[in-house]
Amino acid sequence: MRQPLIAGNWKMNGNRSSVETLLSNVINGASTISKTEVVVCPSFPFLDLSERLLSGTSIKLGAQNTSTKESGAYTGEVSASMLANFGCQYVICGHSERREYYGETDAIIAEKVSICVEKGMRAILCVGETLNQREQEQTESVISTQLDGVITQIGIDIFNNIEIAYEPVWAIGTGKTATPEQAQSVHAFIRQKIASHSLVIAEKIRILYGGSMKAENACDLLSQSDIDGGLIGGASLVANDFLAICRAGDTVASQN
Numbered sequence: 226m227r228q229p230l231i232a233g234n235w236k237m238n239g240n241r242s243s244v245e246t247l248l249s250n251v252i253n254g255a256s257t258i259s260k261t262e263v264v265v266c267p268s269f270p271f272l273d274l275s276e277r278l279l280s281g282t283s284i285k286l287g288a289q290n291t292s293t294k295e296s297g298a299y300t301g302e303v304s305a306s307m308l309a310n311f312g313c314q315y316v317i318c319g320h321s322e323r324r325e326y327y328g329e330t331d332a333i334i335a336e337k338v339s340i341c342v343e344k345g346m347r348a349i350l351c352v353g354e355t356l357n358q359r360e361q362e363q364t365e366s367v368i369s370t371q372l373d374g375v376i377t378q379i380g381i382d383i384f385n386n387i388e389i390a391y392e393p394v395w396a397i398g399t400g401k402t403a404t405p406e407q408a409q410s411v412h413a414f415i416r417q418k419i420a421s422h423s424l425v426i427a428e429k430i431r432i433l434y435g436g437s438m439k440a441e442n443a444c445d446l447l448s449q450s451d452i453d454g455g456l457i458g459g460a461s462l463v464a465n466d467f468l469a470i471c472r473a474g475d476t477v478a479s480q481n
């Protein structure tokens with residue numbers, strides 16, 4: 226049995242005051258959530274504030290990106306060591322927005338995953354196809370290539386220390402959610418792909434779904450046998466919406 230993981234990716238949103246309010250409300254509401262691992266991923270400037278607010282709670286802190294470099298003359302970059310130093314336990318790597326707007330390749334993403342794990346954090350490796358690729362029936366080949374990019378460069382063992390997030394690009398922030406069956410089919414494909422390298426890792430790795438997951442569809446998605454959690458964008462910015470998804474995780478976990 227894999228523990229559900231619900232991670233809020235706040236993307237580039239918020240200010241000091243709104244982050245404090247959002248996080249305080251999430252912390253208060255999360256006291257009744259017992260079976261689901263809850264993670265929040267604010268922007269870099271809010272990590273310090275978030276770490277302090279989360280102190281003594283079971284909610285974990287994550288970051289949305291990392292540099293591939295250790296330290297030095299890389300203006301504007303934030304290293305994995307810095308993230309670990311601010312209490313991050315998770316780092317989102319290879320989100321489709323990073324792939325699309327910042328030219329992140331599978332090779333760069335593999336480096337990011339590697340350095341996060343080296344610094345003691347868990348990476349959330351994002352994969353997913355565009356609408357055009359889905360319509361061309363390339364979903365499995367696209368995801369296969371994205372996973373192979375990491376496996377070939379840094380090996381399968383690292384998957385002991387990461388989560389995978391399947392995020393169909395066409396469902397991100399669009400209100401269009403993959404149906405539970407569509408998502409389950411891709412999640413099962415991802416698990417089979419990992420199983421072709423290691424049955425043990427395939428059995429334990431958590432595969433999260435991301436793309437317009439919300440309170441209304443969370444239970445149906447999380448009930449699928451290969452969907453182990455969610456990477457939540459828009460709905461994670463509203464405490465009650467995010468908490469409702471976390472509660473769906475608890476509900477599904479108690480049914481298993």
Ligand SMILES: O=C[C@H](O)COP(=O)(O)O
Nearest residue numbers: 234397398436437458459
């Ligand atoms: O990282 C989160 C995903 O991009 C999903 O975003 P969304 O829930 O706003 O569709």
